Amino acid sequence: MHNPLTANRVNKPTERLPEWVRRSVLNTEENREVRSILKEQGLNTICESGRCPNKGECWAAGTATFMLMGEVCTRTCRFCAVNKGLPGPLDPSEPQRIVNACLDMKLKHVVLTSVNRDDLPEQGANHFAATITALKNSIPNITVEVLTPDFQGRTDCLEIVLAAKPAVFNHNLETVPRLYKQVRPGSKYDRSLKVLANAKRLDSSIPTKSGIMLGLGEQKKEVEEVLHDLRAHNCDILTLGQYLRPSLDQLSVDRYVTPEEFENWANYAQQLGFSRAHSGPLVRSSYHAAEFAETAS
Numbered sequence: 001m002h003n004p005l006t007a008n009r010v011n012k013p014t015e016r017l018p019e020w021v022r023r024s025v026l027n028t029e030e031n032r033e034v035r036s037i038l039k040e041q042g043l044n045t046i047c048e049s050g051r052c053p054n055k056g057e058c059w060a061a062g063t064a065t066f067m068l069m070g071e072v073c074t075r076t077c078r079f080c081a082v083n084k085g086l087p088g089p090l091d092p093s094e095p096q097r098i099v100n101a102c103l104d105m106k107l108k109h110v111v112l113t114s115v116n117r118d119d120l121p122e123q124g125a126n127h128f129a130a131t132i133t134a135l136k137n138s139i140p141n142i143t144v145e146v147l148t149p150d151f152q153g154r155t156d157c158l159e160i161v162l163a164a165k166p167a168v169f170n171h172n173l174e175t176v177p178r179l180y181k182q183v184r185p186g187s188k189y190d191r192s193l194k195v196l197a198n199a200k201r202l203d204s205s206i207p208t209k210s211g212i213m214l215g216l217g218e219q220k221k222e223v224e225e226v227l228h229d230l231r232a233h234n235c236d237i238l239t240l241g242q243y244l245r246p247s248l249d250q251l252s253v254d255r256y257v258t259p260e261e262f263e264n265w266a267n268y269a270q271q272l273g274f275s276r277a278h279s280g281p282l283v284r285s286s287y288h289a290a291e292f293a294e295t296a297s
Helices: 029-041 057-059 092-105 125-138 155-163 177-183 189-202 221-232 259-272 290-297
Strands: 065-068 110-116 143-147 167-170 208-214 237-242 276-279
Touching: 029 092, 065 092, 065 125, 092 110, 092 125, 110 125, 110 259, 125 143, 125 155, 155 189, 177 221, 189 221, 208 221, 221 259, 237 259, 259 276
Parallel strands: 065 110, 110 143, 143 167, 167 208, 208 237, 237 276
Antiparallel strands: none
8 A cells, every 4th residue: 555655755856836835045134133143042943943934934933932951853754854863961051042032032922842852851841941031031021832752652751841831832743643643753642632632631820832844744633633632631722834944854744735725723722712823824823923822922
């Protein structure tokens, strides 16, 4: 039986991008200033490591999504451009360097994500908490959103992060269950759902958020079932975006979803009861996250 996510698909010829997923390179003074601040503080961002198509727009607006705990991930997700392998030790100065960067960038809403750190006893949860705490102690009225790994489903790791009181807790499902083994080896759909459910159970005051990519070979019915599962696990906020192949080393795109279809998904999600649903070709987890946090709280 043919599998659309076999190695043959990785070698699928590069196709011309539809107009609705093309982005212009923004080389503004604000863009250059953000790049300089990040370089000075020696920080990683998912904007660069993940080759996000919105990097130019976000940097021009003076925002970035910080990626904690290095540039090497312990998992081998086939949609992601972040380096895979054995990470180095944690840098205890990183939380303060992120504080310094946020002060320089005059940020009021910060998004923190990370590589998977399955090599650490507590999966890096303490480092998340230390960074949240450092930001809240140093910058009055700042709000901090986290986009975490699944912590191998460990509730004790979730407790550590949630005790630091992030403004939004995000954990992405990324795709439909049928495609997990090909797209997210090392991760489990049911485990990710439990992460979101447990986060809401541990602190119902913190909005939960999740997102999936479209264009990896999923079927309409499968997407509907994922959205129903998220609501059944009390997820508040949804993001849906187009999967874009970061490089030739990642899975190729199965199809490009039209803006009209994304709009239909947003309407469907709102009917299911999500407090916010941001759906569009270039939507990513942290895209316009500050606006999302304001309306969700």
